[in-house]
Amino acid sequence: MKKRTVKRLLSSALVAIMTASMLAGCGGEPASTGDGGAAESKAEESSRAPAESSEETPSDSGEAEAPAESGEEAQGAEALLLEPYEEPVEIHVVLQYRESEDPETPTDVTPETSTAVKLLSEELNINLVYDWIVNADQFSQKFGAEMAAGNIPDVVMLSPNDFEDLASQGGLIDLTEYYEKYTCPDLENIYNFDGNFINVGKKDGKLYGLPMGTDPAQSTSQMYYDMNQLKEVGITSADQLPKTIEEFEELCDTLMEKTGGPVLPACKNYFGAQLGDFTPFFHAYESWAGGWYDNNGTLEYAGINEKNKEVLSKLNEWYEKGYFKKDFAAYDIWAADSPVVNDIVAGKYAIVPGSWWVPNWPLNSNKVEHPEADWVVGPNLSLDGEQPDIMISRYPVNNFIAVGKDCTNPEAVFKMIYWSLQYTLKNSPPEVQNAMSDEEKTEWHSYVYTWLPYRIYSPTCLRQNFEVINQYAKDGKTEISVGDAPRNNEFWGSWASYLNYAENPDDGVAWGTYFSRLAENGGVDNMIKTVETADIIYDEVYVTTPSMISKQGELDKLRDNTYISIIMGETPVDGFDTFVEQWKAQGGDDIAREVNEWYQNK
Amino acid sequence: MAEKERKKKKKSLYKTRELHVMLLPAVIFTAVFAYFPMFGLIMAFQDFKPLLGFTKSKFVGFDQFAYIFTMPSFRQAFVNTFIIAFFKIILSILVPLILSLMLNEVIKSWFKRSVQTIVFIPYFFSWAILAGMLLEIFAYDGIVNNVLESFFHIEPIAFLVSNKYFRTIIIASDVWKGMGYNTVLLLAAITNVDAALYEAARVDGASRWKQVLHVTLPSILPMVAVLTVLGLGGILNAGFEQILVMYNPTVEKTVDILDTLVYRMGIAGHQYSAAAAMGLFKSAVSLVFVGISYWILYKKSDYRVF
Numbered sequence: 024m025k026k027r028t029v030k031r032l033l034s035s036a037l038v039a040i041m042t043a044s045m046l047a048g049c050g051g052e053p054a055s056t057g058d059g060g061a062a063e064s065k066a067e068e069s070s071r072a073p074a075e076s077s078e079e080t081p082s083d084s085g086e087a088e089a090p091a092e093s094g095e096e097a098q099g100a101e102a103l104l105l106e107p108y109e110e111p112v113e114i115h116v117v118l119q120y121r122e123s124e125d126p127e128t129p130t131d132v133t134p135e136t137s138t139a140v141k142l143l144s145e146e147l148n149i150n151l152v153y154d155w156i157v158n159a160d161q162f163s164q165k166f167g168a169e170m171a172a173g174n175i176p177d178v179v180m181l182s183p184n185d186f187e188d189l190a191s192q193g194g195l196i197d198l199t200e201y202y203e204k205y206t207c208p209d210l211e212n213i214y215n216f217d218g219n220f221i222n223v224g225k226k227d228g229k230l231y232g233l234p235m236g237t238d239p240a241q242s243t244s245q246m247y248y249d250m251n252q253l254k255e256v257g258i259t260s261a262d263q264l265p266k267t268i269e270e271f272e273e274l275c276d277t278l279m280e281k282t283g284g285p286v287l288p289a290c291k292n293y294f295g296a297q298l299g300d301f302t303p304f305f306h307a308y309e310s311w312a313g314g315w316y317d318n319n320g321t322l323e324y325a326g327i328n329e330k331n332k333e334v335l336s337k338l339n340e341w342y343e344k345g346y347f348k349k350d351f352a353a354y355d356i357w358a359a360d361s362p363v364v365n366d367i368v369a370g371k372y373a374i375v376p377g378s379w380w381v382p383n384w385p386l387n388s389n390k391v392e393h394p395e396a397d398w399v400v401g402p403n404l405s406l407d408g409e410q411p412d413i414m415i416s417r418y419p420v421n422n423f424i425a426v427g428k429d430c431t432n433p434e435a436v437f438k439m440i441y442w443s444l445q446y447t448l449k450n451s452p453p454e455v456q457n458a459m460s461d462e463e464k465t466e467w468h469s470y471v472y473t474w475l476p477y478r479i480y481s482p483t484c485l486r487q488n489f490e491v492i493n494q495y496a497k498d499g500k501t502e503i504s505v506g507d508a509p510r511n512n513e514f515w516g517s518w519a520s521y522l523n524y525a526e527n528p529d530d531g532v533a534w535g536t537y538f539s540r541l542a543e544n545g546g547v548d549n550m551i552k553t554v555e556t557a558d559i560i561y562d563e564v565y566v567t568t569p570s571m572i573s574k575q576g577e578l579d580k581l582r583d584n585t586y587i588s589i590i591m592g593e594t595p596v597d598g599f600d601t602f603v604e605q606w607k608a609q610g611g612d613d614i615a616r617e618v619n620e621w622y623q624n625k
Numbered sequence: 626m627a628e629k630e631r632k633k634k635k636k637s638l639y640k641t642r643e644l645h646v647m648l649l650p651a652v653i654f655t656a657v658f659a660y661f662p663m664f665g666l667i668m669a670f671q672d673f674k675p676l677l678g679f680t681k682s683k684f685v686g687f688d689q690f691a692y693i694f695t696m697p698s699f700r701q702a703f704v705n706t707f708i709i710a711f712f713k714i715i716l717s718i719l720v721p722l723i724l725s726l727m728l729n730e731v732i733k734s735w736f737k738r739s740v741q742t743i744v745f746i747p748y749f750f751s752w753a754i755l756a757g758m759l760l761e762i763f764a765y766d767g768i769v770n771n772v773l774e775s776f777f778h779i780e781p782i783a784f785l786v787s788n789k790y791f792r793t794i795i796i797a798s799d800v801w802k803g804m805g806y807n808t809v810l811l812l813a814a815i816t817n818v819d820a821a822l823y824e825a826a827r828v829d830g831a832s833r834w835k836q837v838l839h840v841t842l843p844s845i846l847p848m849v850a851v852l853t854v855l856g857l858g859g860i861l862n863a864g865f866e867q868i869l870v871m872y873n874p875t876v877e878k879t880v881d882i883l884d885t886l887v888y889r890m891g892i893a894g895h896q897y898s899a900a901a902a903m904g905l906f907k908s909a910v911s912l913v914f915v916g917i918s919y920w921i922l923y924k925k926s927d928y929r930v931f
Contacts, residue, residue, distance in 0.1 A: 167891070167893060168892055170675050171675045171897060173678075184895075188674075188895065189676070193676060349786075350764070350765040350784075350786045352786045352873065352874070353783075353785040428676075572895075573896055573899070576893075576894040576896070577890070577894070580698065580874070580877075580889075581697065581698065583874055584875070584877060584878065587874065591875070593788060608695060609696060610692075
């Protein structure tokens with residue numbers, strides 16, 4: 024009896040072990056989430072409202088000048104884009120789910136019942152089918168498992184890595200001829216804003232995906248200070264704010280004495296999180312955790328540069344002093360309900376490093392809770408008080424919109440994108456919004472752009488809107504016609520926030536949108552000033568090489584663990600040299616060879 | 626002769642046909658989920674691309690193995706797996722052993738039964754739930770640090786990112802979660818000890834303590850041995866689910882195990898081949914341990930599987 028039990032136990036154990044030899048699958052929580060993705064979406068945030076307008080379909084230029092050919096061609100594409108299918112066409116998509124950013128989205132709306140799904144079916148005869156929906160932080164795992172099974176959605180947003188990987192396996196449809204046939208100025212403005220950007224999506228001259236980019240300037244980082252809190256340590260005007268690392272350290276020391284610390288938000292996404300990260304301090308030392316810069320014609324990886332030791336030992340010094348939470352590295356700032364963000368909102372920090380959009384979130388929530396808060400953007404830190412050199416990407420590409428090999432109607436992706444653009448342009452001018460019936464309003468708020476497998480964000484819109492709206496503000500305009508508006512999908516949102524702030528200057532939310540996008544010395548203004556005054560070093564690589572696909576992930580991990588370990592004092596700073604050796608041996612050298620080969624033949 | 630034998634076999638097979646039919650689902654299950662996927666191991670020797678499939682993916686021989694052996698994270702995970710599994714196996718026998726011996730001495734049966742139930746409860750919770758609680762409890766401003774600070778005046782410790790403490794937390798919480806189960810097993814073994822032995826011991830003037838030492842322990846030793854040896858076979862399974870939901874990049878140095886690494890590379894990182902190579906390597910090492918443990922079992926207790 025006993026014997027048999029044991030036997031059974033043993034044999035089931037054996038079976039379990041054999042099973043384990045396959046790739047362990049199953050769910051569970053992710054080890055780490057893709058910070059990049061989250062950051063990008065926040066950057067796009069709020070702004071979606073937009074729209075543009077102008078006469079519905081045909082582009083102005085085409086109509087006005089009517090130079091026979093180009094005008095006709097453009098109009099042709101637009102007519103084609105709006106043409107509904109005769110028979111219903113099914114487009115299978117997948118979704119990394121996030122709650123709608125629009126607080127007025129009805130709670131019972133799901134991706135399947137959203138406005139886009141309904142109207143695409145009614146107006147174009149395109150039936151959007153969600154094959155699966157998972158939370159954003161699970162997407163990479165789920166997609167990996169589906170890809171292993173050979174399941175590729177019809178229309179999908181891909182990370183540069185997955186894009187390259189799938190394209191090289193023949194998993195994506197060549198869009199070249201479709202693009203030629205269906206492109207028009209409105210689409211070019213998004214995917215080919217400088218006349219060259221579209222090439223990022225090409226391999227061997229064939230277009231495998233539409234690149235989704237941002238303004239390279241958006242990768243800059245800034246220092247936000249709450250003047251109201253700083254008052255108590257004797258800083259009463261913005262020109263007293265620190266310019267050098269030394270002055271900054273003095274300020275932090277003073278704050279430490281007063282509050283006992285921590286004085287700086289920090290998180291495990293220590294670089295490039297765009298909020299509560301160490302990016303501005305790396306920049307102050309003219310060092311970068313990643314990126315390939317041109318050193319006399321050869322690309323070198325910034326993350327293994329000797330110079331990083333300096334900033335790492337400084338950060339370690341600050342950690343020991345207690346500037347950051349002792350266990351900061353356990354927290355992901357992009358996790359839902361992140362404690363780091365909660366602390367910022369609660370006003371625990373008088374200093375918050377972050378990107379241009381930070382006033383729009385989470386500083387706006389802070390201002391709602393603490394109306395006395397008075398956030399300003401301080402000077403970019405450096406060692407000598409001068410603007411340091413900065414590194415920005417030649418082409419920041421977050422994602423590609425691609426069409427899977429089994430899609431029967433590849434042109435549908437263009438129709439969908441164009442439809443979305445038209446829909447938002449048509450519905451977001453203030454007059455249209457004000458004239459909406461309740462039903463129409465519900466429909467508008469049930470259009471959730473994050474639930475679609477593409478974005479219609481024009482990379483140049485931030486600067487464009489900043490300039491245009493400030494010009495109108497100077498002229499004292501409070502009303503403009505649709506014809507005076509630039510054709511990007513962010514414009515009307517920005518315009519509305521300008522009007523809103525003028526009316527309700529004490530409202531924290533109105534302040535947030537205004538201060539991030541439009542204010543003098545606000546987020547965007549400082550971002551533009553930074554790239555215009557700084558010497559720029561470009562991160563030249565915007566392609567993904569074969570070794571990157573297989574090795575970059577582990578290399579980044581190795582780097583991150585080393586950096587954080589040095590910052591936390593677990594590894595002495597000389598551990599950096601060991602890291603460099605390992606980095607090279609583990610595939611860094613292969614990647615360097617490949618990117619340089621690409622760079623020479625570009 | 627042979628004919629007769631075959632007939633006999635046939636007959637007995639027919640006689641027990643219901644039993645065999647009942648066995649069928651298990652056989653099919655094992656074939657489909659354990660044996661069939663083994664063909665997939667070929668991907669460990671390829672540069673596997675899912676869309677190209679097994680037939681068209683490039684064959685690279687042992688390149689993937691060469692690659693994983695150069696990875697510091699692999700070596701680290703390998704060592705961590707051994708350390709964590711070793712302590713988990715030892716402690717998850719030792720703690721329940723002590724607990725069950727103590728419980729056995731309890732006279733009030735309601736107390737004994739309620740303790741038994743209480744220690745069994747965590748066993749039923751999934752790691753996803755327990756991890757949420759544990760991470761809260763051990764947070765920098767969590768309960769443990771509060772207690773340490775207010776009662777012992779110890780500076781708060783960043784447990785969750787500490788390579789000094791986190792491994793201990795992982796091991797201890799796993800032992801805590803599972804101890805109820807083994808306690809019940811051992812208690813059952815203790816109850817089965819022949820009462821006559823105790824009587825004899827008492828007649829010989831043995832104290833309670835001597836009885837435990839010379840009667841109870843030796844009697845349940847076979848059970849302890851079986852549990853230990855079974856654990857040995859799983860020495861490379863250091864608790865995937867638990868670690869996946871509890872760890873963070875900072876403590877990877879001390880708690881990253883082979884399974885979490887395989888998961889990160891294979892599923893999250895889409896490195897199917899390298900991950901499969903790791904899995905295969907792990908299986909190979911496990912096989913050795915399973916072999917050893919079965920051999921020990923056979924030698925010591927005369928149990929045989931094959």
